[in-house]
Amino acid sequence: MGFPGVWMTESESVVYRVVPKCACSTIGQIMYYSDNGEFFDGDIHDATSGMHKWAFEDSQALIETNITTHKSYTFTCVRNPYTRILSSFFDKICGIQRNGKRYRGNLVPLLAQKYGIEVGSPDTGFEFDQIKSFRRFLLFARDTIRWRRPMDPDIHWSATSGHVSTLIQNGGQYDAIVHTENFNEGMQRVIDAIETPHAVNLAEIPRFNESEGHGPKRLHPVEDYFDDLSMHLMFEIYKRDFRLFKYDFENPANKMPTGEIDLDEIHAKLGQ
Template sequence: MGFPGVWMTESESMIYRVVPKCACSTIGQIMYYSDHGRFFDGDIHDATHGLHKWAFADSQDRISKTVREHTSYSFTCVRNPYTRILSSFFDKICGIQRNGSRYRGNLVPTLIYNYGIEVGGDDGKGEFDQIASFRRFLLFARDTIRWRRPMDPDIHWSAMSGHVSTFIVNGGRYDRIFWTEKFNDGMQGVLDALETPHPVTLSEIPRFNESEGHGPKRAHPVEDYFDDLSMHLVYEIYKQDFELFRYDFENPANKMPVGEIDLDEIHAKLGD
């Protein structure tokens, strides 16, 4: 299986396991800048040079060797499951993507037909009942994850623990896992632990939110989207994410972690 979703700087200073919807655009740009002294011109997900990515065949041997010998600092970043699934809905379901089309072709028409959701019209900018449509999307997300119907789960709403675990199962070990909600502290901890060809001053790094503007703005506080049933569905899907990454299941309004991440526990529980 190897190391899907893994990016590594060309200098091999650091290795990052991408977790979708968890500041991956900003982290990728920081990695690129740390090697080249400039940002990639465009969405870092589209970069075909300047970073090693597992998706590139000629990067795989080098990534595998570096991960298994643990000669680079290895890290990832996670996010509150409530805000992450909401972000996936507004970006991937309601939004128009970079190529000017809907995400995954016929996915949205299928959701409209089978689950009765609305997405704000052809351009994603129209008025619609965001709460009702999101809750219907949540049923769809649960169906894909629990029963792999009507499709396999998408990387943007499959559990973070699943993404994090592939790195461990195949022979990697994380030096740090930090929260999107405390990004500066977490990313600074990574940078403090290594040397890069070009120094990175985190306070001067912009946030690269490549999904911003794809879809409608969230019209309500996070907690308004989650009634008792929605919370039950979220817990069914993301129970391990809440527990391992120390997020508050009981209160959707609290996006902040409520405890410290235990790396030994994560390696033990996700390494089977």
């Protein structure tokens, strides 16, 4: 299986397991800058040089050797399941993607037909009932994760713990897991622990939110999207994420973590 979703600086100063919708654009740009002294001009996901990615065949042997020998500091970043799936909905389902098209081609028409989801249109200012459509999307997300129908789960809404676990199960070990909600504090710990060719000053790093501006703005507080049934579905899908990464399932309005992540617990439970 190898190490899908892993990025590594060319200097091998640090290894990062990408988790979609968890500040991955900003983290990738920080890594790129730390080696190259400049940011990648464009979406870091499109970069084909300047850093190692598991998706590049030439990088795989280097990444595998590094991780299995734990040569470099290794980390990942996680996010509250409530805000993460909302972000996935507004970006991937409602938004227009970088190529000017809808995400995954026929996905939105499929959702409209099978689940009655509306996503609006940029021509009309994306006017639609966001809460009703999101709750129907959540049912679809549950169906993909639980029964793999009408399609396999997408990386943007499959459980964070599933992404994080692949590195452990294939012989890797994390030195840190950063909460997106305490990003500067967590990322500073990573930077303090590594030596980079170019110094990184987090206070001067812009936030690279590549999904921003491509779709409708969220009109309501997070908690308004989740009624009792929605919360039941969230627990069914993301129970392990809430527990392992210390997020408050009972209160969707509280996006902040409730405690420190226990790395020993993560390695024990996700390494099985």
